[in-house]
Amino acid sequence: MKLARAIHFDESDQRVFHSPARTGEWCIPGGFEFSNWSEADLSGKARQAFANGWFGLETSGRVTFVAVTEITEAEKTDLTAQLANHFVTYYGAPSVEAALPVAAEEITHMQELCEDHPPNTLLTVARELTDAGVKEAFRVIEPQEAGLDQFAIHGSVDEE
Numbered sequence: 001m002k003l004a005r006a007i008h009f010d011e012s013d014q015r016v017f018h019s020p021a022r023t024g025e026w027c028i029p030g031g032f033e034f035s036n037w038s039e040a041d042l043s044g045k046a047r048q049a050f051a052n053g054w055f056g057l058e059t060s061g062r063v064t065f066v067a068v069t070e071i072t073e074a075e076k077t078d079l080t081a082q083l084a085n086h087f088v089t090y091y092g093a094p095s096v097e098a099a100l101p102v103a104a105e106e107i108t109h110m111q112e113l114c115e116d117h118p119p120n121t122l123l124t125v126a127r128e129l130t131d132a133g134v135k136e137a138f139r140v141i142e143p144q145e146a147g148l149d150q151f152a153i154h155g156s157v158d159e160e
Contacts, residue, residue, distance in 0.1 A: 001070065001071055001072070001073065001076065001111065001115075002068050002069065002070055002071060002111065002114035002115055002117070002119070003026055003027075003028075003068075003069065003071040003075075003076070003079075003107070003110055003111060003114055004026070004027055004054075004066035004067060004068050004069065004110065004113075004114055004123055005024050005025060005026055005027065005066060005067055005069055006021040006022060006023055006024060006025050006026075006027050006054065006056055006063040006065075006066055007023065007024075007063070007065050007066060007067045007122070008023050008063070008065070009065065012064070013062070013063055013064055016045060016048045016064075017045055017048060017049055017053060017061060017062040017063075018045045018046070018049065018062075019059065019060065019061040019062065020059075020061045020062060020063065021054065021055075021056030021058075021059055021061035021062055021063035022056060022058060022059050022061065025056045025057060025058040025059060025061075026056070026057045026058070026071070026075070026079055027054040027055060027056050027057065027063060027066045027110075028054070028055050028057065028083075028106050028107065028109070028110040029054060029055065029106075029109070029110065029113075029125050029136055029138075030053070030054065030055020030062075030106075031127065031134050031136050032091070032106070033049075033055065034050050034127065034134050035133065035134065037050065037129065037134070038129070039129060042129070048062075049062045050127055051126065051127055051128075052064055052124060052125055052126055052127070053125070054066050054123075054125055057079050057082055057083060057086075058082070060086065060090075064124065065122050065123070065124060066122070066123050067119075067120055067121065067122055067123075068114045068117045068118070068119055068120065068121040068122075068123065069119050069120075070119065076107060076111075079107055080100065080103045080104050080107050081096070081100070081103070083099075083103035083106060083107065084096045084099035084100045084102075084103040085099075086103075087099035087102060087103060113138060117140060117142075118142075118143060119143075120143040121140060121141065121142055121143055122140070122141035122143075123138055123139065123140060123141070124138070124139040124141070125137070125138055125139075126138075126139070
């Protein structure tokens with residue numbers, strides 16, 4: 001079973017998002033945050049979060065890249081409960097019990113995005129507003145394999 005974690009290659013996310021996700025935290029697309037947004041909401045750092053930010057499940061922050069990795073059933077259960085609590089706290093869900101199915105659907109959607117990709121595959125998200133609402137598109141960046149001979153120093157430790 002796979003999900004994805006936030007990954008940073010530089011400090012740019014610290015500057016472009018109001019609240020950046022923490023490196024290594026579990027992430028989902030999080031498009032629900034933008035479900036009732038209009039063009040008027042899209043400026044500055046909010047526009048950047050909308051355009052290409054993944055949602056960090058621990059911090060509610062955003063990140064540009066996520067990397068596919070293995071997840072345990074126990075971790076998935078914990079994340080689902082955490083997201084359900086987030087829906088109650090920030091989106092007015094009537095109870096955690098009522099929010100659990102929606103949270104589970106969000107986590108399952110992310111699993112489906114990750115399932116066919118090997119660990120360390122990078123994913124990006126791109127969003128746009130359409131007449132029908134928010135449209136999301138996902139890009140896959142396969143892990144690069146390097147041959148050992150590109151890094152190994154060939155020689156002998158034996159003195160001759």
